[in-house]
Amino acid sequence: MTTGEPLIVLDGVNKWFGPLHVLDDVSLSVGRGEVVVVIGPSGSGKSTLCRTINRLEPINSGTITFDGTPLPAEGKALAKLRSEVGMVFQSFNLFAHKTILENVTLGPVKVRGEKPAAARERGLALLDRVGIANQAEKYPAQLSGGQQQRAAIARALAMQPKAMLFDEPTSALDPEMVGEVLEVMTSLARDGMTMVVVTHEMGFARHAANRVIFMADGKLVEDAPPAEFFANPRSERAKDFLSKILTH
Amino acid sequence: MHVFADPTNLDAYLSGFLWILKLTGASAVLALVLGVLLAAFRVSPVPVLRGFGAAWVNIFRNTPLTLIIFFCYFGLYTTLGLTLSDDLDLNNYWLGVVGLSVYTAAFVCEAVRSGVNTVPAGQAEAARAIGLTFFQTLRIVILPQAGRAVVAPLGSVLIALCKNATIVGTIGLIEASSVMKDLINSNGDAVIAIFAVFAGTFAALLIPTGYFFGWLANRLAVKR
């Protein structure tokens, strides 16, 4: 699946929150079309890793390159970079005062300067793709969690991103809604989207990921294809973690 | 009510409240614009702007309004020669508007800022993540949702502004409270009645204002 130069490259990235070393010399590269699942215990720095890639969190040292260019520090260039990296949050974060369709068209119209009519048409097609075209005129609070998360994915896709970041996209959902969101993500992966996915859904990791990354205490401990990682974790930390999550 | 049957007194009463309304109107507009701008400064990622906003709020919110109005008159006008109109009344009026505006802007800023803080942080993050700039995020995503939480306290700020406008009487503008003092001085037998009329007029203006802002806050509520 991986072709040409990698799309996302982290090299020797360090990040502190005060005295807390949340990212400890993390190096990682994600190829175009590659799907990388990030797992690890709570507090190991998975969300922070995800958020550094579109610079929602600035880093203290090291470099992050996206599509061949180092992340810009501020201003218009940073906004442009963010518009090329889709992000899906655990808590959806749909704009509460906008309809689902407005949520999806806001970025294309305000950031890209697309014509509202064209953005609307494309937005409806995206909502159809994630299976909620009939919810277009509703407000986020009127939708179920699974529908909101699918709308959030459509909002990110509307920017035609080069890569998508998912930070525990199904963790806030009732169990019966997890499947519908994973299904959308799996189809994205199949269509060749570059994805970094923080998740504890091991089924998704096994079937949709090219690589699984295991983090502990801010360090990138393992990096292996899913079959190899699940069958044969090398570190004690990973073995311990897997035994805990796979027994229930 | 023999006092207000005299046309001269009635005129004075009306023109006193007209000045109050004019002071309130102009200062409200200026303070709102300035206050929202200061609030944007205070939540911006630029340290210099944040510092400027914080300094403004700390200085003007903690200085008695009487001192600010005196400064506008004796400092800006008498000492520095800032003349805002050739007409004496209008000059005092505009000096009063300047003082009321810079003072009230500090309160508007804090009302807006506390409203902004009621909007969950995830809303701003999602906005930044799709590539909106700081000001777009504020204007399109944050402020509309802060509406409800901002409008109710803004109502209180406006009501306070209207009453505070009487302080401009201290620099010679014959607004409502100055008119009241004059009428009481020349009608010692009707002190309570005069007082009741002036207080009642303020209440008649401000009670509906309070209800209006309550109604507006409910209309602007955003469902979560």
Ligand SMILES: Nc1ncnc2c1ncn2[C@@H]1O[C@H](COP(=O)(O)OP(=O)(O)O)[C@@H](O)[C@H]1O
């Ligand atoms: N904004 C922040 N300020 C201070 N500490 C933070 C902040 N965000 C996260 N942390 C801390 O950094 C560590 C890693 O957090 P996070 O990346 O969210 O981990 P994970 O997503 O793996 O659970 C945790 O100990 C967390 O408490």
Ligand SMILES: [Mg+2]
């Ligand atoms: Mg997390």
